[in-house]
Amino acid sequence: MNTTMGGPFSVHSSLAAPIMEVFSSFQGEGRYAGEPQVFVRLRGCPLRCAWCDTPGSWALDGESGARIALAATAEEPAVIHRRPSSATPFQVACWIAEVERGAARTVSVTGGEPLMWPEFVRGLCGMVGDRRVHLETAGAHPRSLARVLDAVDHVSLDLKLPQDMGAVQNLAGPDFEASPATAEEWSSARRACLEMIAGRDACAKLIVSGARQAEDYEDLLCDLAQLAPKTPLFVQPVTPVAGVRAAPINLIRAVVEAALDLSLSVRVMPQMHRVLEIP
Numbered sequence: 001m002n003t004t005m006g007g008p009f010s011v012h013s014s015l016a017a018p019i020m021e022v023f024s025s026f027q028g029e030g031r032y033a034g035e036p037q038v039f040v041r042l043r044g045c046p047l048r049c050a051w052c053d054t055p056g057s058w059a060l061d062g063e064s065g066a067r068i069a070l071a072a073t074a075e076e077p078a079v080i081h082r083r084p085s086s087a088t089p090f091q092v093a094c095w096i097a098e099v100e101r102g103a104a105r106t107v108s109v110t111g112g113e114p115l116m117w118p119e120f121v122r123g124l125c126g127m128v129g130d131r132r133v134h135l136e137t138a139g140a141h142p143r144s145l146a147r148v149l150d151a152v153d154h155v156s157l158d159l160k161l162p163q164d165m166g167a168v169q170n171l172a173g174p175d176f177e178a179s180p181a182t183a184e185e186w187s188s189a190r191r192a193c194l195e196m197i198a199g200r201d202a203c204a205k206l207i208v209s210g211a212r213q214a215e216d217y218e219d220l221l222c223d224l225a226q227l228a229p230k231t232p233l234f235v236q237p238v239t240p241v242a243g244v245r246a247a248p249i250n251l252i253r254a255v256v257e258a259a260l261d262l263s264l265s266v267r268v269m270p271q272m273h274r275v276l277e278i279p
């Protein structure tokens with residue numbers, strides 16, 4: 001764990017964020033795929049990826065509050081608690097310990113877009129003891145990423161194709177960083193984020209859908225090769241949801257070949273949690 005945030009009752013303990021769920025499962029994507037982790041899913045996302053599989057996380061408010069899910073074990077049944085959605089880092093750290101049901105695990109902070117809540121993320125990092133904290137982000141908010149970068153232990157950064165993004169939605173909240181809306185703004189945000197994760201414990205994730213050609217991904221791959229060439233790249237065939245077309249294998253092969261031509265370290269990996277049919 002990082003130690004940059006001081007003790008467990010730092011000033012950030014007063015910062016609340018809307019929590020959708022806290023649960024224990026296996027990481028299904030990226031560099032740490034397969035690792036048992038606790039997931040903290042925050043509410044709120046201004047982006048609209050065509051393939052989003054968690055649209056329930058878009059809104060800041062959730063009528064059902066926070067879902068705190070304890071998985072079944074050989075001795076105990078599954079248990080689900082409902083708690084008020086707005087929670088401080090300290091409260092969430094308590095929920096993390098509750099759902100682990102045993103040995104401490106890495107904490108994956110996901111969403112929604114967790115960088116809507118950088119101060120909460122920083123606060124949580126100071127509350128979870130020796131656990132590693134991983135951040136899963138769309139890579140659209142460099143100012144907020146800079147705010148948490150020295151607090152988290154790993155960043156999983158999406159490389160988003162502007163053509164795959166719907167219109168940005170405005171979230172009414174305190175100091176939310178503006179989201180990229182044009183191809184130029186996406187390029188600027190992506191390049192700024194890549195510069196920040198270069199040389200760190202991080203990975204880049206590229207979701208490939210059947211609606212695109214290999215050439216569409218060229219700029220994203222070139223940015224990665226130029227700005228963070230040692231960062232491992234995970235090519236993820238899209239999980240076909242909401243009418244999104246699956247990526248044919250020839251398209252996946254072409255994207256991988258393009259990455260290899262740029263000397264990138266590339267792996268193809270489907271969403272493992274979808275394959276296993278777990279949360």
Ligand code: SF4
Pocket residue numbers: 045046047048049051052053054055057111112113138
């Ligand atoms: S950034 Fe994540 S939560 Fe937001 S629309 Fe995209 S996939 Fe969904």
